[in-house]
Amino acid sequence: MSDTTDLNNEQEGGEPTTRAGFVALVGQPNVGKSTLMNAVLGIKLAITSSKPQTTRTRILGVHTVSGKGQLCFVDTPGIHRSKRRLNQAMTKTALQSLQEVDIVCHLVDAAAIVAQLRRDASAYLPEDEEYVLEQLATVEVPRILVINKIDLLADKLQILPLIEKLTARGTYDEIVPLSAAKGSNIDRFVDVLLASVPAADPLFPEDMITDRAERFLAAEMIREQIMLLTRKEVPYSVAVEIERFVEVPKKDLLEISAVIHVERETQKGILIGEGGKRLKEIGTKARRQMEDFFGRRVFLETFVHVEPDWTENPRHLHRFGYE
Ligand SMILES: Nc1nc2c(ncn2[C@@H]2O[C@H](COP(=O)(O)OP(=O)(O)OP(=O)(O)O)[C@@H](O)[C@H]2O)c(=O)[nH]1
Ligand SMILES: [Mg+2]
Structure with a gap:
């Protein structure tokens, strides 16, 4: 810095x-x-x-x-x-x-x-x-x-x-x-x-862009693709959690594992798509975004998990950073 x-x-x-x-x-x-x-x-x-x-x-x-x-x-x-x-x-x-x-x-x-x-x-x-x-x-x-x-x-x-x-x-x-x-x-x-704005010295270092962690930004990039590639209630029933975010310096690589939480089995089916096609597209596009943003190669794994009615559950809202 x-x-x-x-x-x-x-x-x-x-x-x-x-x-x-x-x-x-x-x-x-x-x-x-x-x-x-x-x-x-x-x-x-x-x-x-x-x-x-x-x-x-x-x-x-x-x-x-x-x-x-x-x-x-x-x-x-x-x-x-x-x-x-x-x-x-x-x-x-x-x-x-x-x-x-x-x-x-x-x-x-x-x-x-x-x-x-x-x-x-x-x-x-x-x-x-x-x-x-x-x-x-x-x-x-x-x-x-x-x-x-x-x-x-x-x-x-x-x-x-x-x-x-x-x-x-x-x-x-x-x-x-x-x-x-x-x-x-x-x-x-x-x-x-x-x-x-008031006369003041800078509040943050000059090269700082955000206070959000790379993990958060990676989760958001996956959620963005879900917003873009799914319809109806699916984008509104999704939360993304990064389980693993590991730098492999020797390979100039980031290894990222993400869990996509949905509220129902039917949404899981829609998200995965026929033969896993939709989830693959979401993963590929999110990975490209990550590679652009982080300036490194990314290996991205995604899993879909059903967390019934998480959008109404204070504990889960807190866990996903929304409350
Ligand atoms: N034509 C046009 N579209 C815009 C402009 N600014 C934003 N959009 C589009 O409007 C849509 C919403 O943009 P967002 O930046 O996601 O809007 P937001 O206010 O952050 O939305 P929320 O996060 O849902 O509250 C996107 O499709 C944008 O591309 C603009 O100046 N012109
Ligand atoms: Mg917005």
Whole structure:
């Protein structure tokens, strides 16, 4: 790890000349929070998918801008209401983050809200968006409205009624339209954040990207492939546990064994697929991701295990890191 003093550029006896702080990315599921964090970091740290509720826990992503400061992003699960214990734990995690940061970025999906307003201009915001706004009302730190997915709008002016609706319900210190997927306006987003976080020395070493262990990241890469390659309730009934994560330096190899927990026998069958085809595809694609990320060859073994109703069981939720 490098010495952080490079950035500790204090004026004589005065305030630090750099800025640093924690920035929460919050919003409904599927609005692009994880995609945005990855876009800023320039690395695929958090998993993403077109299915809602992809992120289940808080993920720290550290972005250091040499000489200027450090933004410590907290990617959070989508805020939503649910009767399921796993989902309630996810939303609780997101809401807790609101109280632990220096800035809150409220992300919305421009295309989804514009489509809804087009159907009925007098319409309220989607119910889940209302819920997010209610929660944001409790926040005392600066709030930034991030209007994501603007690449999906035929005409950028379409965001005006959306801004009107949202600012009528909440107050924001800044509004930043952008496209996380296309990478547009990300620089302005970073500048706005750097101007809004407190004057402070870096909170983490300059070369640090996350506080998450490699084991966690490996488990997430497997879960991402399951999100992408299975349907219906299967992706929502899966937890991945890394049982073995061993470096074999002589061979420049990582040996990883993972257990994929599902809730029912039928889900196990779906996950494995005919002749083991689906599980093989999940394993191959996850292994490639791991090799890219860890910069080493990976030997990956996967096993599927049925843990009945684990999504409702506090002991298992805790064991898998969700409660
Ligand atoms: N067209 C377009 N798609 C985007 C953009 N940003 C994100 N997406 C897509 O939106 C989907 C959801 O992205 P995620 O980053 O997983 O969303 P999230 O808010 O983290 O979702 P949860 O973790 O489920 O709460 C993915 O299919 C992304 O590729 C964007 O700027 N434009
Ligand atoms: Mg996410």
